Structure formats: structure tokens, C-alpha cells
Amino acid sequence: xxxxxxxHKQLRHDHARFALDVCxxxxxxxxxxxxxxxxxxxxxxxMIAGFTRADAGRAVVAGRVLCDSEARIALSPQQxxxxxxxxxxxxxxxxxxxxxIAFATHQGWFNPxxxxxxxxxxxxxxxxxxxxxxxxxxxxxxxxxxxxxxxxRALVTEPTALLLDEPFAALDKGLRERLRAELRGLLAELxxxxxxxxxxxxxxxxxxxxxxxxxxxxxxERPFELAEGAD
Amino acid sequence: xxxxWIALALTLKVAxxxxxxxxxxxxxxxxxxxxxxxxxxxxxxxxxxxxxxxxPTVLGYYLLVVIGSxxxxxxxxxxxxxxxxxxxxxxxxxxxTVVAFPLVFKAxxxxxxxxxxxxxxxxxxxxxxxxxxxxxxSLPLAWRGILAGLLLSFARALGEFGATLMxxxxxxxxxxxxxIAVYExxxxxxxxxxxxxxAVTSIAxxxxxxxxxxxxxxxxxxxx
Numbered sequence: 018x019x020x021x022x023x024x025h026k027q028l029r030h031d032h033a034r035f036a037l038d039v040c041x042x043x044x045x046x047x048x049x050x051x052x053x054x055x056x057x058x059x060x061x062x063x064m065i066a067g068f069t070r071a072d073a074g075r076a077v078v079a080g081r082v083l084c085d086s087e088a089r090i091a092l093s094p095q096q097x098x099x100x101x102x103x104x105x106x107x108x109x110x111x112x113x114x115x116x117x118i119a120f121a122t123h124q125g126w127f128n129p130x131x132x133x134x135x136x137x138x139x140x141x142x143x144x145x146x147x148x149x150x151x152x153x154x155x156x157x158x159x160x161x162x163x164x165x166x167x168x169x170r171a172l173v174t175e176p177t178a179l180l181l182d183e184p185f186a187a188l189d190k191g192l193r194e195r196l197r198a199e200l201r202g203l204l205a206e207l208x209x210x211x212x213x214x215x216x217x218x219x220x221x222x223x224x225x226x227x228x229x230x231x232x233x234x235x236x237x238e239r240p241f242e243l244a245e246g247a248d
Numbered sequence: 249x250x251x252x253w254i255a256l257a258l259t260l261k262v263a264x265x266x267x268x269x270x271x272x273x274x275x276x277x278x279x280x281x282x283x284x285x286x287x288x289x290x291x292x293x294x295x296x297x298x299x300x301x302x303x304p305t306v307l308g309y310y311l312l313v314v315i316g317s318x319x320x321x322x323x324x325x326x327x328x329x330x331x332x333x334x335x336x337x338x339x340x341x342x343x344x345t346v347v348a349f350p351l352v353f354k355a356x357x358x359x360x361x362x363x364x365x366x367x368x369x370x371x372x373x374x375x376x377x378x379x380x381x382x383x384x385x386s387l388p389l390a391w392r393g394i395l396a397g398l399l400l401s402f403a404r405a406l407g408e409f410g411a412t413l414m415x416x417x418x419x420x421x422x423x424x425x426x427x428i429a430v431y432e433x434x435x436x437x438x439x440x441x442x443x444x445x446x447a448v449t450s451i452a453x454x455x456x457x458x459x460x461x462x463x464x465x466x467x468x469x470x471x472x
Binding site: 066067068093094095097098099100101103105107109110111120121124125126127128170171173174 | 364369372373379380385389
């Protein structure tokens with residue numbers, strides 16, 4: 018099992034109670050968590066990443082136990098070695114593209130300088146064709162460039178899996194299709210497991226080997242046409 | 249006129265120390281309040297803001313009660329270390345610190361609250377320790393707001409009068425800060441001295457306000 022998730026949490030939002038009960042297991046490399054807004058997809062992803070603690074349950078990804086309430090294990094986000102791409106990319110606005118991507122190469126209290134040259138970062142800047150904008154700041158980038166910067170930044174850490182929160186939501190249709198294809202290629206090349214959350218059916222069709230439908234905090238069965246198997 | 253320069257030097261020393269202490273306290277407490285929700289947080293915030301609105305002499309009285317030789321802190325210090333705080337420049341620093349603290353605290357808390365939590369989460373997923381997240385993401389992004397608060401706090405500390413007079417008195421060279429010196433000069437009819445002191449103080453305050461104005465949020469928007 019690459020993905021073994023069984024997480025439970027009671028959420029309180031604006032005086033409304035909401036129970037999140039997400040259980041799924043999969044051997045697929047590309048899993049898509051699909052559901053309408055408010056179904057609990059982002060909350061689930063945040064629990065897997067370690068930003069919020071589940072009330073009970075466990076999450077095992079790519080053979081690593083991230084949390085297990087019975088065994089009293091709960092890795093911090095720093096320890097989980099997962100790449101997380103946020104919906105609006107969460108690029109550090111006070112750092113250039115190069116500094117953003119090289120962020121993880123410095124572990125101390127100081128950010129990489131503007132002229133940092135770390136091979137790990139340079140490799141991804143080249144792979145994603147970001148050289149022309151490497152010295153720019155995030156607010157100067159286009160949507161597609163921001164997404165690639167966020168992805169590069171996350172991949173520098175050599176993560177064990179990739180978590181994506183609606184990565185194409187902010188982009189126009191043509192760009193979406195191109196980036197989906199790029200993502201598929203990248204995942205195949207890196208042999209990296211991926212969990213992507215979305216409300217968009219096209220994302221599911223293009224990327225999923227396994228689809229998990231979430232509605233009102235629970236996994237439901239739904240027939241769906243999927244993409245062809247792994248490349 | 250020599251007294252005026254002594255008063256200026258002393259005032260800068262007192263205000264400098266008070267601001268340095270508030271830098272640490274204001275940032276630390278501002279960050280904590282911005283990040284952790286706990287019951288009674290709003291009440292604590294109100295209490296920490298109190299020195300800003302309380303009449304300085306009332307504040308001075310409270311300080312006198314606490315750090316005077318009969319007070320809980322004062323008696324403890326006297327008994328264990330032989331230290332007497334009242335009528336020393338240390339007491340002036342304490343008064344200036346307490347009075348100016350809310351200015352840094354509120355500015356720091358507001359500045360940290362504006363930093364998107366996602367940015368801090370992103371840094372965590374990249375394997376960065378909590379302290380490094382604070383130093384590399386939270387602090388740099390909140391820095392302008394904090395600095396504006398620090399400058400205002402420095403200006404406030406420069407001008408502190410009521411609380412300082414209560415706990416530190418008006419001893420030339422030791423505790424007679426600029427604003428107290430102005431008061432004494434006017435009382436003694438020394439107009440030249442008073443004019444000079446007032447001019448110096450006014451220029452200092454205008455300089456500080458101009459500096460703070462350039463750092464407030466409006467400027468950040470223009471850059472972005």
C-alpha cells in the first residue's frame with residue numbers, strides 16, 4: 018500500500034459541527050481526492066501534511082508512518098518529507114524565485130542569498146525553464162510560472178510523496194491541460210506518489226489512477242471514468 | 249545649558265534601553281498573541297494595552313507600589329541583592345518601558361497577524377525548524393510594522409514624564425530626563441534653557457515620526 022489513510026476529526030466552523038471521517042487505501046501512484054467545496058478535502062490534506070492533528074486515526078504514505086494515534090506517533094510537518102503545493106502556491110514574497118526554490122537547501126536561521134548557486138536548486142530551475150525569471154519576485158510572475166516555482170521548491174527536498182491542493186484552479190484552460198500533462202510526465206520520471214485534491218472532473222480524468230470521492234466529510238462510492246493506467 | 253546636554257544624554261540612554269527591552273518583549277509577546285488562541289486572550293490583550301491609556305501618574309503610582317522598598321518586587325530585590333530601584337535611572341527605564349510597551353506589542357501583533365499562516369506552513373514542509381521559520385519567514389514579513397511600532401515606542405519613551413517623576417524623581421544627571429528638565433526650567437524661570445530643551449525634544453520627535461511614517465503599511469503596498 019502506498020497510501021493508507023484513516024483519519025477522523027471533529028471540525029467546528031462558524032458554530033457548525035462537521036465530522037471528517039476519511040478512510041482509503043491504495044496501491045496507485047496517482048490518487049485524486051475529488052469532491053465539492055466544503056467536503057473536507059483540504060482538511061484531509063492538511064492532516065496528512067501534519068499542519069493539523071487528527072483526533073484519531075493513522076496515515077501511512079510510501080511505507081512511512083506519519084501519524085498513528087494508537088501508537089502515539091505524530092511526526093511534525095518538518096519530519097514528514099512530503100512536498101506540499103498550496104492552492105495559491107504560498108511563495109515567499111520577500112524572496113526571489115531562485116531563493117524560494119533554494120529555500121530548503123539552507124537549514125539555519127538565514128535565507129539563501131540572492132546569488133546563491135546550489136546545484137539542487139539550479140537543476141529544478143533548468144528543468145522547469147525558470148532561468149529567465151530566476152531573479153524575479155513572485156508578484157512579477159505569471160500563474161504558470163508561480164506554479165512551477167512552487168513545485169520546484171517542494172521537489173528540492175527530495176520528498177517521498179507529493180501533495181497538491183487544487184494546483185490548477187487559478188489557471189486558464191489551455192494552461193491547465195498543458196500543466197496536467199507536464200505533471201504526469203514528471204511523476205512518471207520521478208516515480209513519485211501523488212495525492213491531488215480537486216473539485217474539477219477534468220483533473221480526475223487526466224491524472225487519476227485511483228479516485229476517492231469525498232462528500233460532507235465521508236468517502237462515498239461513485240462510478241467514474243478514469244485516465245489510462247500508469248505511463 | 250550644560251544641564252540640558254546632560255538631560256539629553258540621559259534621556260537617550262533611558263529611551264534606548266526601554267526600546268531595546270520592548271523590542272524583545274514586544275516581538276515575543278506580539279508573536280505569541282498572534283499565533284495562539286486561548287481563553288482570556290482578549291482580556292490579556294486589554295491588560296497589556298492599559299499602560300497606553302492610563303494616566304502616567306497613576307501608572308507611576310502602581311510602579312512605586314511594586315518596586316518601592318515596601319513593595320513585593322522592591323523588597324525582594326533589596327533583601328537578596330541590596331538593590332534599591334527608586335530614584336535611580338533603572339527606575340526611569342522601567343517606567344519608560346512599561347509606558348511604551350503597548351506601542352510595540354500592538355504593532356508587532358498586528359504585523360504578525362497579517363503574515364499568511366500558509367507561508368509558515370510551507371516553510372515547515374521544507375524541513376525548516378520552528379525558530380528558523382520565525383527568523384526567515386514571519387519576522388522579515390512583519391518587520392516593517394514592528395519597526396514603525398518601535399519608533400513610536402522610542403518617541404514615547406523620550407517624552408515620558410509622569411511615571412518617571414514618580415519612581416525616579418528629578419535628580420540632575422541621574423534621573424532628570426528632558427521632559428522633567430523642561431518642567432523644572434519653566435518653574436525656575438530659566439527660559440533660555442527651557443527653549444533649548446523644547447527645541448531639541450521637538451526635533452527628535454519629528455525625526456522619529458517621519459521615520460515611522462515611511463515604514464507603515466501604506467508604503468509596502470506601493471512597493472508591491
